[in-house]
Amino acid sequence: MQSVKHIAIIMDGNGRWAKKQGFLKRIKGHEVGATRVRELTIHASNIGIKYLTLYAFSTENWKRPKAEVTFLMSLLEEYLKKELPLFLDNNIRFETIGDLSKLSSSLQNQVALTKEKTAHFTGLTQVLAINYGAKDEMIRAMNKAIKVGKELSEESFDALLDTKNMPPVDIMIRTGGDKRLSNYLLWQSAYSELFFTDTLWPDFSNEELDSMIEKFRKIERRFGGLT
Numbered sequence: 001m002q003s004v005k006h007i008a009i010i011m012d013g014n015g016r017w018a019k020k021q022g023f024l025k026r027i028k029g030h031e032v033g034a035t036r037v038r039e040l041t042i043h044a045s046n047i048g049i050k051y052l053t054l055y056a057f058s059t060e061n062w063k064r065p066k067a068e069v070t071f072l073m074s075l076l077e078e079y080l081k082k083e084l085p086l087f088l089d090n091n092i093r094f095e096t097i098g099d100l101s102k103l104s105s106s107l108q109n110q111v112a113l114t115k116e117k118t119a120h121f122t123g124l125t126q127v128l129a130i131n132y133g134a135k136d137e138m139i140r141a142m143n144k145a146i147k148v149g150k151e152l153s154e155e156s157f158d159a160l161l162d163t164k165n166m167p168p169v170d171i172m173i174r175t176g177g178d179k180r181l182s183n184y185l186l187w188q189s190a191y192s193e194l195f196f197t198d199t200l201w202p203d204f205s206n207e208e209l210d211s212m213i214e215k216f217r218k219i220e221r222r223f224g225g226l227t
Contacts, residue, residue: 012176013200059133091123098132
């Protein structure tokens with residue numbers, strides 16, 4: 001049986017969920033989606049997952065309407081403030097990937113505080129991808145190597161990525177019906193098992209996650225070799 005250490009999720013469908021429920025604004029879907037993050041994080045922690053990496057805000061999301069971007073940034077900061085007790089009570093460490101330099105100083109400070117308060121925890125690590133894009137991450141890594149005149153190998157490149165201390169992604173999930181990776185963890189997902197579901201993110205259940213994990217555990221992963 002395959003063990004699962006790292007699950008990554010593209011949380012798609014908040015806006016469509018809000019429209020489907022009859023709400024006039026997409027932001028209601030983001031609010032409910034944040035609640036789903038909380039519930040799924042607790043569940044992942046309880047079943048022994050070590051890393052849960054969630055696509056919170058991409059480098060391309062800045063193209064969205066300014067009001068929605070402003071709301072999402074506010075929601076992220078509010079989420080971190082509200083969920084700190086959850087992390088503290090459940091031995092959950094908090095991390096981020098992405099270029100945080102473009103975020104407000106207030107949000108950057110909240111991210112730093114949450115990381116500091118949870119740095120010693122040994123259970124699940126919840127990773128939020130904020131202002132993250134895989135291409136941007138890899139370019140930043142290559143620029144670091146160029147700056148010090150470093151020749152790259154797979155191992156040295158790994159060490160320059162935002163995910164340098166994390167295992168590769170075992171399961172990549174995208175909710176909402178689309179079947180693409182949208183510039184998310186492209187290097188880390190080279191041998192991930194991909195799961196796509198029509199379920200919109202606010203409706204994505206613990207049971208659906210468990211079903212995917214069960215399917216993963218039955219897959220024979222050869223990583224290019226033979227049995």
